[in-house]
Each structure stands twice: as structure tokens, then as C-alpha cells.
Amino acid sequence: MSLAAHLPALQVVLPLLSAPLAVLLRHGGFAFVIVTAGAWAAFAAAIGLWLQVGESGTISYHIGSWAPPWGIEYRVDRLASFVLLLVSGTAAVVLPYSRASIEREIPRNLHYLYYAMFGLCLAGLLGITITGDAFNVFVFLEISSLSTYVMIALGRDRRALAASYRYLIMGTIGATFFVIGVGFLYLMTGTLNLVDMAERLRSVESSRPVLAALAFITVGISLKLALFPLHQWLPNAYTYAPSAVTAFLAATATKVSVYVLIRFWYSVFGETLIFERLPLPEILFVLSLAAMFIASFTAIFQDNLKRLFAYSSVCQTGYITLGMSFDSVNGLTAAILHLFNHGITKAAIFLLIGGMVFVLAKNNAGLPAPTFDRLAGLAKRMPLTCFGIVIAGLSLIGVPGTAGFVSKWYLILAAMEKGQFWIVGAILLNSLLAVAYVWRFVEVAYFKPAPEGSEKREAPLSMLIPAWILVIATLWFGLDTSITAGTATEAAQQLVKVGR
Amino acid sequence: MSGGVVEHFTYIVTVFLMVAGLYIVMARGNLIKKLVGLSVFQTSVYLLYVAPGKLIGGTAPILAPQYTVYSNPLPHVLILTAIVVGVATLALGLALTVRIKETYGTIEEDEITAADNAVQDAEDAHS
Numbered sequence: 001m002s003l004a005a006h007l008p009a010l011q012v013v014l015p016l017l018s019a020p021l022a023v024l025l026r027h028g029g030f031a032f033v034i035v036t037a038g039a040w041a042a043f044a045a046a047i048g049l050w051l052q053v054g055e056s057g058t059i060s061y062h063i064g065s066w067a068p069p070w071g072i073e074y075r076v077d078r079l080a081s082f083v084l085l086l087v088s089g090t091a092a093v094v095l096p097y098s099r100a101s102i103e104r105e106i107p108r109n110l111h112y113l114y115y116a117m118f119g120l121c122l123a124g125l126l127g128i129t130i131t132g133d134a135f136n137v138f139v140f141l142e143i144s145s146l147s148t149y150v151m152i153a154l155g156r157d158r159r160a161l162a163a164s165y166r167y168l169i170m171g172t173i174g175a176t177f178f179v180i181g182v183g184f185l186y187l188m189t190g191t192l193n194l195v196d197m198a199e200r201l202r203s204v205e206s207s208r209p210v211l212a213a214l215a216f217i218t219v220g221i222s223l224k225l226a227l228f229p230l231h232q233w234l235p236n237a238y239t240y241a242p243s244a245v246t247a248f249l250a251a252t253a254t255k256v257s258v259y260v261l262i263r264f265w266y267s268v269f270g271e272t273l274i275f276e277r278l279p280l281p282e283i284l285f286v287l288s289l290a291a292m293f294i295a296s297f298t299a300i301f302q303d304n305l306k307r308l309f310a311y312s313s314v315c316q317t318g319y320i321t322l323g324m325s326f327d328s329v330n331g332l333t334a335a336i337l338h339l340f341n342h343g344i345t346k347a348a349i350f351l352l353i354g355g356m357v358f359v360l361a362k363n364n365a366g367l368p369a370p371t372f373d374r375l376a377g378l379a380k381r382m383p384l385t386c387f388g389i390v391i392a393g394l395s396l397i398g399v400p401g402t403a404g405f406v407s408k409w410y411l412i413l414a415a416m417e418k419g420q421f422w423i424v425g426a427i428l429l430n431s432l433l434a435v436a437y438v439w440r441f442v443e444v445a446y447f448k449p450a451p452e453g454s455e456k457r458e459a460p461l462s463m464l465i466p467a468w469i470l471v472i473a474t475l476w477f478g479l480d481t482s483i484t485a486g487t488a489t490e491a492a493q494q495l496v497k498v499g500r
Numbered sequence: 501m502s503g504g505v506v507e508h509f510t511y512i513v514t515v516f517l518m519v520a521g522l523y524i525v526m527a528r529g530n531l532i533k534k535l536v537g538l539s540v541f542q543t544s545v546y547l548l549y550v551a552p553g554k555l556i557g558g559t560a561p562i563l564a565p566q567y568t569v570y571s572n573p574l575p576h577v578l579i580l581t582a583i584v585v586g587v588a589t590l591a592l593g594l595a596l597t598v599r600i601k602e603t604y605g606t607i608e609e610d611e612i613t614a615a616d617n618a619v620q621d622a623e624d625a626h627s
Contacts, residue, residue, distance in 0.1 A: 173525065
């Protein structure tokens with residue numbers, strides 16, 4: 001077989017191998033090269049898989065040539081290829097950025113460990129996305145989670161430790177709930193292969209252990225994806241983690257959890273059980289709206305820019321789950337599209353904030369938090385950084401011409417399809433709240449006088465360029481929707497067809 | 501009913517451990533005790549997987565005429581992985597607790613929260 005046939009395995013194995021190599025080398029520079037190479041290779045593999053899936057449909061790769069359902073299967077369909085693209089793409093952009101960024105945020109002797117953890121986390125997230133085996137999902141989930149806890153704990157502020165510990169407790173409870181659910185499914189079906197499981201579940205549907213499994217999996221994954229009100233771990237973890245880590249997690253970790261939820265709801269349990277026999281869409285709908293409004297209101301009153309956008313992440317996750325709760329092709333398309341668009345938008349914002357932290361750290365001793373009082377008149381000092389945040393902020397609001405608009409457009413279409421026009425009003429009202437918190441930044445950075453004696457000083461190019469690549473991507477995907485919306489629609493159609 | 505208890509003995513033990521572990525995680529403020537609870541909670545899942553896979557008198561699936569009753573080995577293998585995950589989680593949790601003790605000087609959750617709030621208030625006063 002040619003190399004192209006083994007892309008699904010290489011996708012996970014390459015970043016997974018880079019991590020132990022980074023530890024063995026015990027040198028920040030070499031570790032950086034190895035892990036970045038691994039991430040770029042993974043990105044190349046993801047592009048290859050995306051093209052393959054587009055040409056020839058779903059890929060089923062048998063690990064060690066053991067045929068499923070006995071062997072472990074890697075399964076790449078439209079949705080998986082799209083999420084792989086997001087995760088590996090974000091990693092490929094964030095890693096070059098972190099070289100300069102962690103210089104001021106992480107002690108130098110720990111740099112190689114940071115890269116090792118990054119490689120592991122990337123491998124875990126890609127593994128969750130690509131695997132077609134329920135227990136494998138759990139293992140990869142824990143690989144990515146454990147490395148995430150370590151990366152958060154690398155933050156300079158001691159509150160990073162407490163945040164990491166809290167996330168460890170919540171995350172482990174979530175993952176254990178998930179594995180309990182998988183256990184019940186295994187007891188009922190005798191298989192761990194997701195496709196096989198879905199077929200066998202048809203005959204035992206809605207017996208009590210299956211419902212228990214559904215409940216455990218849904219709650220467990222909701223903890224990981226920070227569905228309101230299970231988001232308590234998120235704001236502190238995002239605020240105190242090193243900037244590069246925050247950007248990577250915000251774009252990928254919660255998004256991959258959303259992917260797992262979509263996978264289990266649509267591909268395993270099937271829409272009939274989820275949407276017709278149980279009141280799950282109603283529950284998800286109420287929680288999504290609560291997330292959108294309560295998290296937005298909380299975001300408006302934050303003084304720390306990182307925490308502000310962390311709450312905004314909880315709000316935006318609400319949009320994604322709102323799309324899922326509509327139970328329609330358009331709703332699911334909106335969810336998948338927003339998963340991608342919000343991922344790149346939020347990564348861009350956190351990368352730019354990382355640039356601010358970098359520059360602020362130069363002026364003061366220690367590592368100052370990006371609070372509003374330190375950002376007065378920042379637009380004069382760091383024009384490119386501030387302008388980038390404004391553009392990404394417009395995407396959060398959903399202004400036409402940005403990526404955020406496209407996903408909100410599909411969301412509104414789905415709401416109108418349902419004939420519930422007040423939801424359209426709620427979405428627009430929520431966008432106004434986003435205007436409010438983005439405006440707070442604009443006001444402080446553009447209209448407040450800069451303190452005396454401050455000079456113009458941008459973040460280094462190695463940080464600005466990756467951030468601006470993502471900013472331009474938010475504009476690009478706002479204007480040219482053939483890649484994103486096309487893939488998301490196909491993915492949604494594929495999932496809905498399988499579920500029926 | 502008593503027959504049900506005997507029949508479902510392992511499930512009852514599993515559920516007891518599960519709930520007890522989760523309760524300790526939620527009710528205790530001491531970071532070490534929380535981790536103990538978390539471990540108990542995770543351990544209950546090992547039992548949930550392994551117990552139904554075991555048939556009394558069953559052997560490993562060896563294809564030979566003298567063996568007719570087999571136990572399912574797959575759950576055991578899965579749980580071996582889960583145990584490794586559990587150990588790693590516990591180790592990381594304890595390592596974090598050590599670091600927290602070093603920087604905060606305490607491992608009681610309310611004292612850590614109080615210290616964090618004090619810092620937060622100081623930052624707010626500054627701005």
C-alpha cells in the first residue's frame with residue numbers, strides 16, 4: 001500500500017511520536033523543531049484525508065489490518081475530516097507562535113516539556129476525532145486531557161495551579177462518566193466499534209441500560225465541552241494558562257468534545273432515540289440559550305481580557321449546541337460550521353492577547369494580566385494587534401464578511417425553518433451583547449489616552465504572523481464559504497441520513 | 501428480592517463505590533481527600549467492566565475440547581488501560597497538590613479560594 005493509504009494512522013502517530021522524542025532531547029529548541037514538524041505533518045495528513053474523503057467518500061482504516069468490529073477501526077467521514085483540519089491547522093499555526101510567546105511565560109528549563117505536552121495533546125485530540133472505537137475515544141480523551149492539565153499548570157500565576165486542579169477533577173469526572181456510558185453500551189451490544197454498535201443498538205433501543213448510557217455519555221461530554229452550567233472550570237483555566245495554550249485549547253479542546261457528542265448522538269444512538277423519544281433537544285435548547293445570555297452578560301463585566309473572551313467562548317459554545325438542538329440539516333450545518341469558524345476566530349483573539357501580554361511583560365517585571373487598566377490607548381502602541389482583535393471581534397459578533405456571520409446565517413435559517421421567529425430575535429439580541437463586550441475593548445484601546453512615555457512596540461513577527469494568518473482566515477472564510485459551508489453541509493447531510 | 505441482591509451483588513458494590521467516590525469528591529474540601537474520592541469513583545468503573553465479563557468456572561477463551569465455559573477477556577484488557585489512565589490522573593493530581601501546597605501554603609479548597617479572592621480584590625482596587 002502507498003503512503004496515502006496510511007494517512008489515517010500517520011495523522012495520529014506522527015504527533016504522538018514527536019512527544020517522547022521531545023522529552024528525550026531535553027532541549028527547548030530541538031523539541032520545538034520536532035513537535036512543530038509533527039504538527040505540520042499532521043496538518044498535511046489532514047488536508048490529504050480531507051481531499052480523499054471528498055473524492056471517494058468515508059475512509060475506513062483497519063489498524064494492524066484487523067478487520068472491524070474485532071480490530072480497531074479509524075474512520076474518517078466528512079465531519080471527522082473537517083474537525084481534523086481545524087485541530088491540526090490550529091496546532092500548525094500556534095506552535096511557531098509559542099516559540100516566542102513561552103519565552104516570557106514559562107521558565108526556560110521547562111520548554112521541552114511544554115512542547116512534549118503539546119504534541120501529546122494534539123495526538124489525543126486527533127485520535128478522538130479519527131477513531132471509530134468507543135473505548136479508544138476514552139483513551140485519547142484522557143491523553144489529551146492529562147496533557148491539557150499540565151499545560152494549564154505551566155501558567156506563571158499560581159491561580160493556574162488551582163485552575164488546573166479544578167479542571168482535572170471536573171474533567172476526570174466527565175471522562176469517567178463517559179467510560180461508564182461506554183461500559184453500558186458494551187454490556188448491551190458486546191461491541192466497541194461505533195458503526196457495529198449503532199446497528200446492534202437498533203434491536204435493543206430504549207431499554208434502560210441504553211438510556212443510562214446515553215445519560216452518562218451526554219453529561220460526561222457536556223462537562224468536557226463546557227455546556228452551561230457545567231462550564232465552571234473553563235474561565236479560570238483559560239485565563240491563567242499560558243497564552244499559546246489558551247489559544248490552542250479554545251480552538252480545539254471544547255470543539256472536539258462537541259464532535260464526540262455529535263458523533264454519539266447522530267451516529268451511535270440515532271436521531272429517532274435522541275430527538276423523537278426523549279426531550280433532549282428541548283433541554284439542550286434551554287441550556288444553550290442560558291449559556292448564550294448568562295455567559296455574555298458575565299463577559300461584559302470582566303476586567304481581564306482573557307477572562308472576558310473565555311466567557312465569550314462559553315456563550316459561543318451555546319450557539320453550537322443551539323444548532324444541534326434544532327434537529328435539522330441546517331441546524332447541524334450551523335453547529336458544525338460554527339465549531340470551525342468560532343475555533344479560528346477565538347484562536348486568533350487569544351493569540352493576539354498573548355502578543356499584548358508579551359509586550360506588557362517587557363515593560364514591567366513579572367507577568368501582568370491583560371486587564372483593561374493596562375490596555376489604555378493600546379491601539380497607538382500596538383496598532384496591528386488591536387486591529388486584529390477588532391476584526392476577530394466582528395466575527396464573534398457576526399458582522400457580514402466575517403466567518404462568524406456565515407455560521408449565524410445558517411443558525412438563523414434553521415430557526416426560521418422551525419417557524420420560531422423569536423429565536424431569531426434572541427440570536428440578534430445576543431449579538432448585541434457581543435457588540436457590548438467587544439466595544440469595551442475598542443473603547444479602552446482606541447479612545448483612552450495612552451499613559452505618558454509609552455512607545456510604539458508590536459509583538460515580534462513570529463507571534464504577529466501566526467495570529468494574522470488566523471485573522472485573515474476569519475475574513476477569508478467569511479467571504480468564500482465553499483470550503484467551510486460546503487463541507488459542513490455535506491457532513492450534516494451524511495449524519496442525518498445515517499441517523500434516520 | 502433477596503435473590504435479586506445476591507444476583508446483582510457486584511452491581512450493588514459498584515454503584516455504592518461510584519456514589520461514595522463521587523460524594524467524597526464533592527463534599528470534601530481537602531485536595532488529597534478529593535483525589536482519594538476520585539480514585540474510588542474511577543475504581544468502581546473497573547468493577548463495572550470486569551465483573552460482568554467473568555463467568556464463575558469460566559476459563560480464558562482457549563479452543564480445546566475440555567473447556568466449554570469461557571470468560572470474556574476483552575473487558576479485562578480495557579480496564580488494564582483504564583487503570584493506567586487512573587494512575588496517571590492520580591499522579592498528576594498529587595503533583596499539582598504538591599505545587600499548590602508550595603505556592604499557597606495550604607491544601608484546603610476554601611482557603612485557596614479565599615486567597616484567590618483576596619488577590620482578585622487587590623487587583624480590582626488597583627484598577
